Amino acid sequence: MKKISQDTKKQTALNAREKKASIGEDIDISQFTSQQENGSELQKLEDVGEDFKKILINVGVDTQQKERSGTYIQEGNRVVFCQTKSDKVEVLPIAVALEKYSWVKNYYWNAVKVDTDKYTAEAELTDNLQGYFIHAKKGAKGIYPLQSCLYLNIEGFKQVVHNIIIADEDSELNLITGCTVHPNVHKALHLGISEFYLKKNSKITFTMIHYWSDQSDVRPRTGIVQEEGSEYVSNYIIMSEVKSLQSNPIAYLEGDNTKAYFQALVYGKKDSHIDVGSRAMLNGKNSKAEMISRVIGTDASKVIARGLIVGNAENAVGHLECQGLLLSPNARIDSIPEINAIHPNVSMTHEAAIGRIAEEQILYLMSRGLNETEARDLIIGGFLEADTSHLPKELAEETQKLIEIASKAEV
Amino acid sequence: MLNIQNLTVTVNHGNGRTVLRDFNLSIDSGETHVLLGPNGSGKSTLIYTLLGYPSYKVVQGSIFFKGKDITGMPTNERVSLGIGTLFQHAPKVPGVKLKNLMNVCGEKRGERITKEKFEEPLLEEGCRDLDDQTMKIATDLKFPLEFLEREVNVGFSGGEIKRSEIMQMIALKPDFMLFDEPDSGVDIENLVLIGKVMRDLLQRDEIPSRQIKSGLIITHLGYILQYLGKLDRAHILLNGRIICSGNPEIIINSVKKFGFDECKICAANQISLECGDVEGIK
Numbered sequence: 001m002k003k004i005s006q007d008t009k010k011q012t013a014l015n016a017r018e019k020k021a022s023i024g025e026d027i028d029i030s031q032f033t034s035q036q037e038n039g040s041e042l043q044k045l046e047d048v049g050e051d052f053k054k055i056l057i058n059v060g061v062d063t064q065q066k067e068r069s070g071t072y073i074q075e076g077n078r079v080v081f082c083q084t085k086s087d088k089v090e091v092l093p094i095a096v097a098l099e100k101y102s103w104v105k106n107y108y109w110n111a112v113k114v115d116t117d118k119y120t121a122e123a124e125l126t127d128n129l130q131g132y133f134i135h136a137k138k139g140a141k142g143i144y145p146l147q148s149c150l151y152l153n154i155e156g157f158k159q160v161v162h163n164i165i166i167a168d169e170d171s172e173l174n175l176i177t178g179c180t181v182h183p184n185v186h187k188a189l190h191l192g193i194s195e196f197y198l199k200k201n202s203k204i205t206f207t208m209i210h211y212w213s214d215q216s217d218v219r220p221r222t223g224i225v226q227e228e229g230s231e232y233v234s235n236y237i238i239m240s241e242v243k244s245l246q247s248n249p250i251a252y253l254e255g256d257n258t259k260a261y262f263q264a265l266v267y268g269k270k271d272s273h274i275d276v277g278s279r280a281m282l283n284g285k286n287s288k289a290e291m292i293s294r295v296i297g298t299d300a301s302k303v304i305a306r307g308l309i310v311g312n313a314e315n316a317v318g319h320l321e322c323q324g325l326l327l328s329p330n331a332r333i334d335s336i337p338e339i340n341a342i343h344p345n346v347s348m349t350h351e352a353a354i355g356r357i358a359e360e361q362i363l364y365l366m367s368r369g370l371n372e373t374e375a376r377d378l379i380i381g382g383f384l385e386a387d388t389s390h391l392p393k394e395l396a397e398e399t400q401k402l403i404e405i406a407s408k409a410e411v
Numbered sequence: 412m413l414n415i416q417n418l419t420v421t422v423n424h425g426n427g428r429t430v431l432r433d434f435n436l437s438i439d440s441g442e443t444h445v446l447l448g449p450n451g452s453g454k455s456t457l458i459y460t461l462l463g464y465p466s467y468k469v470v471q472g473s474i475f476f477k478g479k480d481i482t483g484m485p486t487n488e489r490v491s492l493g494i495g496t497l498f499q500h501a502p503k504v505p506g507v508k509l510k511n512l513m514n515v516c517g518e519k520r521g522e523r524i525t526k527e528k529f530e531e532p533l534l535e536e537g538c539r540d541l542d543d544q545t546m547k548i549a550t551d552l553k554f555p556l557e558f559l560e561r562e563v564n565v566g567f568s569g570g571e572i573k574r575s576e577i578m579q580m581i582a583l584k585p586d587f588m589l590f591d592e593p594d595s596g597v598d599i600e601n602l603v604l605i606g607k608v609m610r611d612l613l614q615r616d617e618i619p620s621r622q623i624k625s626g627l628i629i630t631h632l633g634y635i636l637q638y639l640g641k642l643d644r645a646h647i648l649l650n651g652r653i654i655c656s657g658n659p660e661i662i663i664n665s666v667k668k669f670g671f672d673e674c675k676i677c678a679a680n681q682i683s684l685e686c687g688d689v690e691g692i693k
Contacts, residue, residue, distance in 0.1 A: 358502065363486060364498070364504060367462055367486055367490060368579060369487050370519075378507055378511065378515070382511065
C-alpha cells in the first residue's frame with residue numbers, strides 16, 4: 001500500500017517536472033548543481049567561526065541559544081546542527097523523522113500539492129533533500145522560540161528543502177527562521193517546501209527573515225492547514241538584494257473560529273524582482289484573515305505585493321492592506337489584491353496606498369532639527385516598524401530588533 | 412535675537428509671485444511680538460522663509476538670528492540655533508510615531524544646551540531619559556499616553572494637532588518661537604491650555620531682566636492673545652509689508668473694532684496716525 005502511494009506521488013511529480021509556475025519568472029533548474037562534499041556536524045553552536053556567526057545573526061539565529069528551545073541549521077543540503085532543549089517539542093531532520101515515525105508521511109504533501117509546479121516536483125524527485133520536522137506536543141506552551149537557518153555556501157548550488165511543522169492541540173509554537181547565502185556566493189537557487197499543520201486551538205508564529213545575493217533565485221512553496229480555533233501568524237522580512245523571489249503561501253482555514261495573519265516587510269534593492277503574496281481560504285465559520293504588506297522600493301527594484309482572501313463560510317472576515325513607499329524613480333511597486341465573497345454573509349475589505357515621501361513631511365521633520373537624511377531615515381524606519389501585536393510579548397521586541405538588524409545588515 | 416532687513420521673497424509654487432516686499436522686523440531677546448494681518452497678506456510666507464523652506468526664495472535682503480546671517484541656511488541648522496515653530500498646517504507623517512518625534516525634539520534640545528553651554532539640565536526635572544520626558548510632557552498636557560504611539564497627525568483632530576505641536580515646542584524649548592495661528596480650529600478648552608503653555612514658554616510672567624526667550628505670534632483672529640499676559644509689540648502686515656507697528660493693546664483693539672479695512676485706508680493714505688485714530692481722517 002505504502003509503496004504504491006509513494007510511487008503515485010513520484011509519478012505525479014514526474015508529470016509536473018516541466019510545469020511552469022503560474023506566476024514569477026521561469027527558472028531553469030538544470031543550471032544548478034547539488035554536488036556537495038561531505039562535512040562534519042557542528043558539536044556546539046557557540047563554536048561557529050566569526051564569519052558564520054555574523055551570517056547567522058543577520059537572519060535572526062542566536063548562536064548563544066539563550067532564549068531558544070532548539071536550533072536547526074542546514075548548510076546546502078546537509079544538516080549541520082539539530083538540537084532541542086525542551087521535551088515539549090521535537091526537532092528532527094525530515095529524513096530522520098520519516099524513518100522514526102510512520103505517521104509523518106501522512107503530512108507529506110498534504111498542505112502543498114506535489115504537482116503545484118516544477119519546483120514542488122523537484123522537491124519530490126530530488127535524491128538530495130533535507131529540511132526540518134518540528135512537532136510541538138499536545139498542550140506545549142511557554143517554550144522559548146525555535147530557530148532555524150537554511151544556508152547556502154556553494155556557488156551555483158540548488159538547495160531543496162522540505163519542512164513539516166505540526167502544532168498539536170492546545171500548543172503554542174514560535175519559530176524564527178532565516179534563509180541566506182554565504183557572502184561569496186552569488187548564483188544560488190533555494191526551493192523550500194513548508195507544510196504547517198495547526199491542530200485544534202493551537203497557535204504558530206512564524207517569523208522568516210530572508211537575506212540573499214544579487215544572483216539568488218528563490219521559490220518557497222508554503223501551505224498551512226488550520227483546525228478549529230487555531231491561529232497562524234506569519235511575519236516575512238526581506239531587506240536584501242535578490243535576483244528573483246516568488247512566494248505565495250496559502251492558508252486553509254478549515255476549522256471554525258480560525259485566524260491567520262500575514263505580514264510582509266519588503267525592502268526592494270538594486271535590480272531585485274520580488275513577488276510576494278499570501279492567500280487565505282476562509283472555509284470555517286467565523287474564520288478571519290488579515291494580510292498587511294509594507295514595501296519600500298529603491299534603485300531599480302520591482303516588487304509585487306499580492307493578496308487573496310476567499311470567504312467561503314458564514315461570518316468570515318478578511319482584510320488586505322498594502323502600503324508602498326517609492327524611494328527611486330526607477331523602482332516599481334504593484335499591489336494586486338483580490339477578495340472573493342463566495343458565502344453571502346462575509347466581510348471582505350482591502351486598501352492600498354503607494355507613493356513617495358512628500359517634501360512637506362521631510363521639511364516638517366527638519367523643522368524639529370533633523371537633517372534631510374535623518375528625516376528620511378526616520379520615515380523609512382517607521383515604515384518598516386512591524387506590527388508585533390500578534391506575537392508573544394517576549395518575541396515582539398526581538399522581532400523589531402531583527403528587522404533593524406536586517407535593514408542595516410551589510411555582509 | 413531676530414533681525415530681518417529689507418526682505419523680499421518670491422514663492423515658487425505661486426509662479427514666482429512676490430509675497431513679501433522690503434520687509435523689516437526686529438525682535439529683541441525677551442520680547443514677544445504679534446503679527447496681525449488678513450488672509451493672503453504674507454504671514455505664512457514669513458514663517459516658511461524664516462525656516463528656510465526651499466520654495467520660498469529670498470531675492471533681496473537678509474535674516475539675522477543671534478547675530479548670524481541665516482538667510483541661506485538649511486532648515487535644521489536654523490533649528491539647532493534655536494528657532495522653533497508651531498505650525499498651523501502640520502502635515503501627516505505616516506510611519507513616524509508622535510513619541511519618536513517628541514524624542515527627536517528632546518534630543519535636539521539637549522544638543523543645543525550642550526553646544527551653547529547653557530546652564531540648564533538636559534532633561535526636564537525628574538526625568539531619567541527622553542522617553543520619560545516625553546511621557547511627562549504628555550501627562551502635563553493631559554494627553555493620553557496611547558496617543559504617543561500614534562503616527563504623527565494621522566487621524567488627529569484639529570485640537571489634537573495643536574496639542575501635539577505645543578508638546579513638541581515644550582520638548583524643543585527654542586530661544587525664538589514662531590506660533591502660526593495657534594488659535595485656529597481650536598475649541599475653548601484647548602485654547603486656554605495652549606495659551607497657558609505659550610505664556611509659560613514665552614516667560615511672560617518673569618521679571619523683564621529674566622525674560623530671555625522671544626516669540627512671534629501670527630494670528631488673524633487674535634483670540635489667543637488674551638491668555639498671554641503682556642505683549643511687547645504688534646505689527647500689521649498688509650500685502651507683504653508691515654504698515655503699522657506699535658502698542659499691542661491699541662493695535663489689537665483697533666483691529667477688533669474696525670477690522671483690517673481701516674488698516675488699508677491707513678496704508679493707502681500713507682499716513683502714520685496713532686492707530687485707532689484712522690476714523691478721523693475719513
